[in-house]
Amino acid sequence: MRPKIATAVKICGITRVEDALAAAHSGAHAIGLIFHAGSPRLVSHDMARSIVDALPAFITPVALFVDARPEDIERVIATVKPQLLQFHGDESPEFCSRFALPYIKAIKVRPGVDLLQYARHYRTAKGLLLDAFVDGSHGGTGSTFDWALIPDQLPLPLILAGGLHQDNVAEAIRRVRPWAVDVSSGVEAAKGIKDAAKVAAFIRGARNADV
Numbered sequence: 063m064r065p066k067i068a069t070a071v072k073i074c075g076i077t078r079v080e081d082a083l084a085a086a087h088s089g090a091h092a093i094g095l096i097f098h099a100g101s102p103r104l105v106s107h108d109m110a111r112s113i114v115d116a117l118p119a120f121i122t123p124v125a126l127f128v129d130a131r132p133e134d135i136e137r138v139i140a141t142v143k144p145q146l147l148q149f150h151g152d153e154s155p156e157f158c159s160r161f162a163l164p165y166i167k168a169i170k171v172r173p174g175v176d177l178l179q180y181a182r183h184y185r186t187a188k189g190l191l192l193d194a195f196v197d198g199s200h201g202g203t204g205s206t207f208d209w210a211l212i213p214d215q216l217p218l219p220l221i222l223a224g225g226l227h228q229d230n231v232a233e234a235i236r237r238v239r240p241w242a243v244d245v246s247s248g249v250e251a252a253k254g255i256k257d258a259a260k261v262a263a264f265i266r267g268a269r270n271a272d273v
Contacts, residue, residue, distance in 0.1 A: 069235050069240060069241070069242060069243055069268050069271065070091040070092065070241060070242035070243075071089065071090050071091055071092075071242065071243055071245075071264070071265050071268050072090065072091065072092040072093065072094055072122075072124065072221070072242055072243070072244045072245070073085040073090045073092075073093050073094065073245060073246075073249060073256065073261060074093070074094030074096070074103075074124075074126070074223075074244055074245065074246040075094060075096055075101075075103035075246035075247075075250075075253075075254060075256075076093045076094060076095060076103075076105070076113060076256065077103055077104075077105045077109065077254040077255070078109075078113075078255070078256075079109075079112055079113050079116045081255070081256035081258070081261075082113045082116060082117060082121075083116060083117075084256065084258040084261055084262075085121075085256065085261050086117060086118055086121045088258070088261050088262040088265045089265045089269070090121065090261070090265060091120075091121065091122065091242070092121065092122040092123070092124050092146070092242075093113070093117070093121065093122075093123055093124065094124045094126050094148065094244070094246070095110045095113065095114075095123060095124065095125050095126065095142065095144065096126045097110075097125060097126060097127055097130065097134070097138055098126065098127060098128040098130070098150070100128070101128075102253040102254055103246065103253060103254040104254075107137070107138065107141050107142060110125075110138070110141075110142045111141055111142050111143070114142055114143055114144065122145050122146055123142070123143070123144045123145055123146075124144060124145070124146045124147070124148050124166075125138050125139070125142060125144035125146070125147055125148065126147075126148040126149075126150060127147065127148070127149055127150065127151070127153075128149075128150045128151040129151030129152060129153065130151075132157075132160070132161075135147070135161060136161070139161060139162070139163060144163065145163065145164075146163060146164055146165065146166065146188070147161060147163050147164070147165040147166075148165065148166050148167075148168065148191065149165060149166075149167050149168065150168040150193075153167070155167075155183060155184050155185070155186055155187075158184070158186070158187065159186045164188045165186075165187055165188065166187055166188050166189040166190065166191050166221060167180075167184045167187045167189075167190055167191065168190075168191040168192075168193055168223075169190055169191070169192055169193070170193055170194065171192050171193065171194065171207045171208075171211055171212070171224075172207065172211075173208075173211065175211070177190070177192070177211070177212065177213055177216060178213055178215075178216065178217075181216055181217050181218045182217070184218070185217075185218070187218055188218075188219065189218055189219035189220065189221050189241060189242070190216065190218050190219070190220060190221065191221040191222075191223055191244060192207075192212060192220065192221065192222055192223065192224070193207075193223040193224045194206055194207040194223075194224035194225060206224050206225030206226075206230075207224050207225075209222075209234065209237055209238050212238060219241035219242070220238070220239075220240040220241050220242075221240060221241060221242045221243070221244050222234055222235075222238050222240040222242070222243050222244065223243070223244035223245070223246075225248070226243055226244070226245045226248050226264070227245070227248030227249070227260075227264065228248070228249075228260060228263035228264045228266075228267050229267075231243055231245070231264055231267040231268050231271065232267045232268070232270050232271035233271075234271075235268060235271035236271050243268055245264055248260070248264065249261045249264050
């Protein structure tokens with residue numbers, strides 16, 4: 063059994079300043095900015111910088127990439143000023159570690175995937191983000207996965223994603239005991255547009271699970 067912790071919340075796929083501020087004011091610990099052209103939640107560099115500039119203290123801006131070129135990542139780091147990188151593709155540990163920022167690595171979970179081996183392989187990561195496997199997708203699908211596939215003794219902080227929303231986040235936290243939960247589609251009015259009421263309800267659900 064994992065120890066009981068106060069679970070952090072990341073709201074991913076932010077594309078507007080008002081959505082970032084709504085997440086922060088509702089108690090989110092981090093917001094995710096997606097720099098992958100294949101995502102409907104892609105944010106421009108200018109908008110991302112406006113979002114980061116508007117964030118209050120102690121809210122972590124996270125830049126998300128999928129098999130991006132190093133020069134594109136460096137440009138985001140220089141212009142947007144994220145505090146954490148998130149890799150959702152086939153990036154090696156050496157690639158993820160080459161930038162002057164900490165990172166988390168996303169893993170698409172399905173039967174047969176050895177999460178302990180992944181954790182050892184990406185031992186330089188600040189956490190493993192576990193998402194549902196959907197062929198051809200890199201996240202934000204709204205699909206869950208079998209939480210029983212997660213080993214109890216994962217040696218890196220666990221960030222749980224995949225199909226979370228206000229009605230299941232408390233159960234997910236009680237069962238999995240993650241370090242953090244990550245949500246995108248579960249708090250949206252439309253793709254890339256967050257619903258402030260859903261964001262607030264999701265964070266309340268996460269907090270209620272910690273009581």
